[in-house]
Amino acid sequence: MSKRDLKLKIDELSSPLGTFKGLEIEVGRIFEEEWEEPVGPTPFPSVGTLRSWDRKLLNRYKPFYMPFCDLCCLCTFGKCDLTGDKRGACGISLAAQQSRIVLIACCIGASTHTAHARHMLDHLLEEYGRDAPLDVAMNTGVEAPHIRLVCGIRPKTLRDLEDALDYVETQLVQLVGATHTGQEGDNIDFESKAFHAGMLDHVAMEAADIMQIATLGFPKGDPEAPLAELGYGTIDPTKPVIMCIGHNVLPSVDIIDYMMENNLFGEVEVGGLCCTAHDMSRYNKGSKIIGPISWQLRFIRAGIPDIIVVDEQCLRTDVLEEARKLGVPVLATSEKSCLGLPDRTSEDADAIVNDLVTGSADGALVIEPRKVGEISVRTAIGVRNRRGEKTFDLGELSELAKKCRNCLECVRACPNNLEIAATLQSAKEGDYEPLASLYDLCVGCGRCESACPVDLPIISMITKASQKQIATEKYKMRVGRGAIQDIEIREVGQPIVFGEIPGVVALVGCANYPAGGDDVARIAEEFLKRRFIVVTSGCSAMNIAMTRDEEGLNLYEKYPGNFDAGGLVNVGSCVANSHITGAAIKIANIFAKRSLRANYEEIADYIYNRVGAVGLAWGAMSQKAASIAAGCWRLGIPVVVGPHGSKYRRMLLGRKENEEDWAVYNARDGEQVYVGPVPEHLFYAAETLEEAIVMISKLVMRPNDTNKGRAVKLSHYIDLHKTYYGSMPDDLHLFVRRQADVPFTMRDEIMAALEEKGWVEDMIASPDPTLLDRMVRRRA
Amino acid sequence: MSAKTILGQTAEIAGPKKAFVIPKPEVAASMIKRAKRPLLVVGSESLKAKTVDGDLIDTAIRLGKKAGITVVATGHMVREFRNRNAEGVHSMPLMNLGDRLRDPNWKGFDGEGQYDLVVFAGLPYYLEWLVLNGLKHFAAGLTTISFDASYQPNASWSLGTMREEEWKEVIDRIASILEEAA
Numbered sequence: 001m002s003k004r005d006l007k008l009k010i011d012e013l014s015s016p017l018g019t020f021k022g023l024e025i026e027v028g029r030i031f032e033e034e035w036e037e038p039v040g041p042t043p044f045p046s047v048g049t050l051r052s053w054d055r056k057l058l059n060r061y062k063p064f065y066m067p068f069c070d071l072c073c074l075c076t077f078g079k080c081d082l083t084g085d086k087r088g089a090c091g092i093s094l095a096a097q098q099s100r101i102v103l104i105a106c107c108i109g110a111s112t113h114t115a116h117a118r119h120m121l122d123h124l125l126e127e128y129g130r131d132a133p134l135d136v137a138m139n140t141g142v143e144a145p146h147i148r149l150v151c152g153i154r155p156k157t158l159r160d161l162e163d164a165l166d167y168v169e170t171q172l173v174q175l176v177g178a179t180h181t182g183q184e185g186d187n188i189d190f191e192s193k194a195f196h197a198g199m200l201d202h203v204a205m206e207a208a209d210i211m212q213i214a215t216l217g218f219p220k221g222d223p224e225a226p227l228a229e230l231g232y233g234t235i236d237p238t239k240p241v242i243m244c245i246g247h248n249v250l251p252s253v254d255i256i257d258y259m260m261e262n263n264l265f266g267e268v269e270v271g272g273l274c275c276t277a278h279d280m281s282r283y284n285k286g287s288k289i290i291g292p293i294s295w296q297l298r299f300i301r302a303g304i305p306d307i308i309v310v311d312e313q314c315l316r317t318d319v320l321e322e323a324r325k326l327g328v329p330v331l332a333t334s335e336k337s338c339l340g341l342p343d344r345t346s347e348d349a350d351a352i353v354n355d356l357v358t359g360s361a362d363g364a365l366v367i368e369p370r371k372v373g374e375i376s377v378r379t380a381i382g383v384r385n386r387r388g389e390k391t392f393d394l395g396e397l398s399e400l401a402k403k404c405r406n407c408l409e410c411v412r413a414c415p416n417n418l419e420i421a422a423t424l425q426s427a428k429e430g431d432y433e434p435l436a437s438l439y440d441l442c443v444g445c446g447r448c449e450s451a452c453p454v455d456l457p458i459i460s461m462i463t464k465a466s467q468k469q470i471a472t473e474k475y476k477m478r479v480g481r482g483a484i485q486d487i488e489i490r491e492v493g494q495p496i497v498f499g500e501i502p503g504v505v506a507l508v509g510c511a512n513y514p515a516g517g518d519d520v521a522r523i524a525e526e527f528l529k530r531r532f533i534v535v536t537s538g539c540s541a542m543n544i545a546m547t548r549d550e551e552g553l554n555l556y557e558k559y560p561g562n563f564d565a566g567g568l569v570n571v572g573s574c575v576a577n578s579h580i581t582g583a584a585i586k587i588a589n590i591f592a593k594r595s596l597r598a599n600y601e602e603i604a605d606y607i608y609n610r611v612g613a614v615g616l617a618w619g620a621m622s623q624k625a626a627s628i629a630a631g632c633w634r635l636g637i638p639v640v641v642g643p644h645g646s647k648y649r650r651m652l653l654g655r656k657e658n659e660e661d662w663a664v665y666n667a668r669d670g671e672q673v674y675v676g677p678v679p680e681h682l683f684y685a686a687e688t689l690e691e692a693i694v695m696i697s698k699l700v701m702r703p704n705d706t707n708k709g710r711a712v713k714l715s716h717y718i719d720l721h722k723t724y725y726g727s728m729p730d731d732l733h734l735f736v737r738r739q740a741d742v743p744f745t746m747r748d749e750i751m752a753a754l755e756e757k758g759w760v761e762d763m764i765a766s767p768d769p770t771l772l773d774r775m776v777r778r779r780a
Numbered sequence: 781m782s783a784k785t786i787l788g789q790t791a792e793i794a795g796p797k798k799a800f801v802i803p804k805p806e807v808a809a810s811m812i813k814r815a816k817r818p819l820l821v822v823g824s825e826s827l828k829a830k831t832v833d834g835d836l837i838d839t840a841i842r843l844g845k846k847a848g849i850t851v852v853a854t855g856h857m858v859r860e861f862r863n864r865n866a867e868g869v870h871s872m873p874l875m876n877l878g879d880r881l882r883d884p885n886w887k888g889f890d891g892e893g894q895y896d897l898v899v900f901a902g903l904p905y906y907l908e909w910l911v912l913n914g915l916k917h918f919a920a921g922l923t924t925i926s927f928d929a930s931y932q933p934n935a936s937w938s939l940g941t942m943r944e945e946e947w948k949e950v951i952d953r954i955a956s957i958l959e960e961a962a
Contacts, residue, residue, distance in 0.1 A: 062879075064875065064878060064879040064882070064914060065914055065917070065918060066878070066910035066911055066913055066914035067795075067913050067914070067917060068910070068913075069795065070794070070795025070796065070797070070913070070917070071795055071796075081795065081796045083795055083796055083797045083916075083917065084797075084916075084917050084920070085920075094917055095918075409790070412786075412787065412788065412789055412790045413789075413790050413791075414789075415789075415906070416904075417788070417789065417904075417905060447790075451790060514904070643904055643906075643907050644906070646875075646906075646907055646910045646911075647906070647910065649910070651875050651879070653875060653876065653879045655879070655880075655883075681875075684873075684875055685875055685907075686855075686873065686875075687823065687824050687854055687855040687873065687874050687903070687904070687907060688824045688855035688856050690855065690856035691854075691855050691856050691873055694856070695873065724856045724859065725856055725858055725859050725871060726858065726859035726862040726863065727858070727859075727862060730871075
């Protein structure tokens with residue numbers, strides 16, 4: 001770190017000028033320079049600092065808007081109809097309005113992670129002090145690539161992270177301000193601001209994750225981080241069960257600590273859903289991971305938890321109502337999600353436990369983590385004793401199903417149009433198999449129930465019909481390891497940049513899948529078998545665990561956890577996504593020795609042209625996913641989403657046939673040369689899993705690929721295209737630069753295809769690629 | 781609300797400009813016949829959509845062969861066409877296609893220029909809804925038609941919502957008229 005506050009307080013000072021009492025002198029920050037790396041051109045960039053870089057990308061990847069709403073209803077001039085070329089009362093166009101909504105989504109996402117980071121930091125500063133060191137990964141000197149790159153500071157202690165968060169918070173206010181009526185009016189400038197929000201988000205996520213790694217004893221970049229238990233079947237419902245939902249691990253940490261201190265581990269089950277579960281398992285692998293976000297309703301309805309502890313983000317906002325039906329108390333632990341519960345933080349724990357156990361209160365807000373630990377465990381034990389046997393009795397399913405009028409409202413309410421009504425018709429006859437078959441496909445949103453005119457508890461019925469399957473759901477998941485070690489980057493930097501490791505595929509994000517979570521595991525395995533590096537986080541990391549091969553092994557049991565070809569790297573929760581982009585930054589810094597400090601454009605330019613990384617958020621749902629993606633875009637990393645990702649309402653698409661779009665500078669001589677459409681898109685929604693797989697294999701190509709590297713990438717692209725499309729790709733002529741790029745084993749076939757397209761060798765250049773004029777070393 | 785305009789997904793409510801309901805198969809067939817450069821887009825749910833010919837893939841093959849309409853498969857559906865020995869079917873991801881259909885300078889699959897009428901069929905409802913809305917606003921002059929069994933409000937013209945058996949008959953009738961006219 002390079003800055004320090006100076007604060008001088010003098011009670012009484014006598015001087016020739018007179019006597020001063022209660023004198024305070026405060027000097028903002030003193031630059032404590034001990035980092036030899038010079039400050040780059042963009043320390044603490046403001047909203048417009050990187051605008052020209054964004055415009056270079058956005059000129060190549062033009063937004064394709066698919067409005068989710070044709071109106072604007074943000075001010076009292078409206079509603080305004082923005083159809084076609086109409087303008088709103090403030091003058092805004094539909095294109096600008098779409099980008100504005102994208103920016104708002106990215107601000108929400110980035111603010112959520114930032115608020116999470118700030119909350120943790122305030123707490124950890126109290127617990128561990130300002131000087132707690134940031135030791136975040138083994139064999140690692142670059143502890144915080146995003147903070148170094150964006151802010152130009154090198155954090156060494158917890159206190160240093162305040163500077164990063166102060167900066168992010170200030171910028172987010174600027175961005176939200178830009179969305180007010182009568183501010184920004186240009187769609188591309190809105191897009192640039194969305195990129196800015198994304199960049200800020202990765203800074204905040206990084207701060208959040210390294211502070212919890214450094215203080216809570218999480219794995220420090222350990223490829224052999226332990227395997228934790230995951231799945232519904234890992235929880236013993238006969239014991240008191242604490243169910244933690246959300247993303248902020250602090251309350252769960254104190255629950256686990258209380259259990260340890262009182263020798264209750266093993267007597268009481270503690271399980272988590274969503275990212276809290278990830279971070280609980282990083283804290284103590286004995287905690288259970290129940291599953292991804294989509295399992296909330298099912299698990300509650302099954303009556304298993306004896307207390308539900310919610311922290312923040314991705315909670316079902318009706319959790320209190322659901323819990324109330326079962327007589328299970330809810331403990332809210334964050335001011336961001338009070339759920340209407342009374343704040344009892346300052347009350348005696350005994351009184352709160354008594355009220356929750358007896359049922360005289362159905363929940364409480366307690367924002368002091370230590371107290372949450374004690375209350376949760378004692379309440380779970382008390383409620384368990386009160387409840388007796390846990391039953392999940394819906395009566396006879398067929399009788400319940402007979403109420404169904406087959407009106408199809410459930411089908412129309414379902415995000416995936418699942419054939420719910422048809423399965424209920426079978427259930428009427430006592431055939432529950434079709435109903436059970438929905439279990440793996442259902443995202444658990446419960447919209448079907450809201451729509452049902454006879455109030456059938458459809459989610460509960462699906463869960464009941466699947467009880468046998470659910471009981472056997474026990475998997476192993478390698479707990480989140482956190483950052484990628486510098487030493488690993490040194491090993492793989494060259495093969496990634498030269499293209500010999502075919503690519504890095506990051507399977508991240510939420511569980512809003514079009515056809516179940518198994519798809520994520522299928523995609524992961526396709527690339528693992530091909531010796532890509534597969535990185536994962538969040539709900540996707542959980543779903544990857546939930547398929548087994550014939551020998552009963554899942555992907556975590558079959559593939560190593562190191563950041564190398566064929567490695568399956570679970571970095572952890574949402575905020576750990578920063579380590580994935582952080583690894584790309586570290587490749588530029590550690591392998592290529594590019595200066596990192598406040599040098600955003602150059603590093604992003606390096607990643608964009610050289611690092612074959614692609615993100616896939618197959619079930620992307622949230623605004624956080626939007627801002628995480630936006631942070632990838634600004635770094636030049638393409639992101640593919642599943643079909644529901646189209647609801648983010650705009651894509652950033654390249655046009656591969658427009659040669660003029662794909663010119664770069666050759667840094668050796670300044671000449672502008674055509675390098676082909678690599679990577680073709682920056683943000684892209686795939687309709688099917690097969691399409692996504694083929695597109696990812698194409699998006700890993702970069703202008704800097706060596707001949708050998710391009711041949712490796714092409715061989716995968718062609719092979720996957722043949723597998724899933726049944727033919728050779730028809731655009732090979734845009735990716736083969738010279739004969740040396742052609743995979744040897746496919747030579748005749750490829751050359752014939754190229755000839756058909758009139759391909760000429762060296763039409764596509766292999767320069768030292770850059771989009772930045774200032775990176776040209778010598779002019780021809 | 782007319783039963784014909786019941787949405788395939790409850791909350792996918794359109795803006796002020798909504799699709800006209802195609803009153804009878806002859807109208808749809810007539811629009812396609814009159815188009816100079818019609819295009820049929822066949823999506824990933826085509827295998828689930830059973831028709832008189834078998835499924836939507838079979839019907840698309842029939843329209844491509846006998847009515848001379850250019851057919852493009854989205855997702856990975858081109859494999860299904862190849863498995864059924866259908867020649868001349870193009871393949872393009874839906875996002876790429878939507879992006880090109882809004883560009884008046886796109887040369888089309890044959891290099892002859894932009895299409896003037898595009899028929900969508902067999903796509904996930906919400907995905908088609910969104911792409912059609914992108915085209916409604918940003919592809920001036922392009923006529924879009926939805927052959928879904930559920931009303932698609934963002935098309936220029938859409939079949940009304942109907943039961944499966946009725947839908948099969950309507951699709952078959954449209955295909956038959958186009959065959960006869962070819």
